[in-house]
Amino acid sequence: TVPALLLPAAIMILPGLPRLAKNTIAFARRSLKDAWRRVGGRPVEGRPWNLAYSLLTLEFVKRDDDGALGKSQALVVSALAWIIVPAICVLPYLALGYSIEDSAFESMSGWTTTGLSTIALPESLPSSIVFFRSFMQWLGGVGIIIFALIVIRAPSAGELFKAEGHEGIEIGLRKTVNRIWLIYLSLSIIGAAMLWALGLSLFNAVNITMATISTGGFLPSSDTAFTLLQKIGMILIMIAGATSFAVHSDILQRKWRSVSQNTELKLMLAMIALFALAVFLTGVTPANALF
Secondary structure: OOOHHHHHHHHHHHHHHHHHHHHHHHHHHHHHHHHHHHHHHHOOOOHHHHHHHHHOOOOOOOOOOOOOOOOHHHHHHHHHHHHHHHHHHHHHHHOOOOOHHHHHHHHHHOOOOOOOOOOHHHHOOHHHHHHHHHHHHHHHHOOOOHHOOOOOOOOOOHHHHHOOOOOOOOOOOOHHHHHHHHHHHHHHHHHHHHHHHHHOOOHHHHHHHHHHHOOOOOOOOOOOOOOHHHHHHHHHHHHHHHOOHHHHHHHHOOOOOOOOOOHHHHHHHHHHHHHHHHOOOOOOOHHHOOO
């Protein structure tokens, strides 16, 4: 039912609603008049794409004196991006005949890499939609804002980067974003090649890699009869995807001491081992428990 599907989303969203509402109201009050002036002042007659361009590039938003978004505006823009983009991505599901609540749930679950799905048999979907689901969660795994920062070159970029929870800009924002994408793409290509070499079809290898590197879990099929080596390969990809980009960056720079002392990495590996042990004690095989 609709209430049952919306309950997990409500649990995730409710803690942040008061702050989001406060920032959104302040953001709207400050920006509305300026939005009308900036967009209305453009020569849009006969050229409606000018208005669309203004909206897409946030040109209507009230900025600070140096042209950059403030922290509260960046937080609101980031929050709205995580609402608007999934809302647009419900369209392919609606076109297939899924209800609006199922479509919205599937889209939000994919973009947030939550992994919950209302589709019992993914293999019944057209191959294009299977790939769309995988690609959606793959982009969600790196973040909508990180994806957008490929093309955004403005004083606001740094605030948007931080608003999505990223920190540690030590080599400049542009280099940081480029390094994140280099790491993410490299891990994805290596993962797909490894699964392909282990016997999966190229299509399944690519889709499963996008599902595992993002830790989203939207598999292209309900059949999970993988070989032991394939499961081990997927486990390695999932661990790589769950590891922070800062650790990957340290590995690339051969900062082994920094990697070995990373508390986040050690805690993650410890929790994986602990929960795998707990599942193993219920009678599941070691490989399946870890998987």
